Amino acid sequence: MDSLEAFKAAQAKRADLSEEARGWGIDEEFISRLVDTFYLRIQAHPDLGPVFNDRIGENWPVHLAKMKRFWESIALRTALYEGKPMETHKGLEAARPMHFSQWLVLWEDVLTELAPSDDARNYLLERARSMGTRLAKGRFGNDVEI
Numbered sequence: 001m002d003s004l005e006a007f008k009a010a011q012a013k014r015a016d017l018s019e020e021a022r023g024w025g026i027d028e029e030f031i032s033r034l035v036d037t038f039y040l041r042i043q044a045h046p047d048l049g050p051v052f053n054d055r056i057g058e059n060w061p062v063h064l065a066k067m068k069r070f071w072e073s074i075a076l077r078t079a080l081y082e083g084k085p086m087e088t089h090k091g092l093e094a095a096r097p098m099h100f101s102q103w104l105v106l107w108e109d110v111l112t113e114l115a116p117s118d119d120a121r122n123y124l125l126e127r128a129r130s131m132g133t134r135l136a137k138g139r140f141g142n143d144v145e146i
């Protein structure tokens with residue numbers, strides 16, 4: 001396969017995956033509602049709230065817009081998110097392993113309430129779990145339990 005064919009094949013695969021996610025009911029409107037609801041719960045959480053608010057301060061609108069781009073890039077393959085999550089989380093002095101499990105519990109709760117289908121819920125839960133595990137290992141070392 002030459003490089004143009006490889007590029008076209010990769011593009012077709014991305015399109016298939018995003019069609020699949022749309023078939024599960026994941027679209028921009030749902031992601032927007034999911035992210036807004038999730039971070040309201042984060043802000044109200046006794047342990048997670050202060051960690052986020054200390055770091056984000058007045059910049060919540062910027063953070064929410066970034067997280068919507070992030071999840072759209074994952075589920076809908078829009079490729080609009082540019083960021084370095086590993087570095088961001090390695091630099092979070094106040095983070096503890098417990099925060100990663102709390103984050104994932106909230107994510108699961110909000111998905112269970114809002115997801116348009118079981119496939120959408122399970123897909124977004126799995127993506128967050130695998131990324132959360134990688135971020136926690138990056139921040140605390142490979143032996144961390146979250």
Ligand code: HEM
Binds near residue numbers: 094
């Ligand atoms: C467990 C799964 C998690 C996922 C999938 C996740 C994902 C992300 C992503 C994609 C960003 C944007 C990074 C960037 O582009 O700079 C971000 C930012 C951030 N995350 Fe997480 N995160 C997780 C857990 C956590 C936890 C447990 C904490 C706190 C203890 C946390 C605190 C933050 C903060 C404060 C920011 C904003 C940093 C800044 O912009 O200065 N995250 N997260």
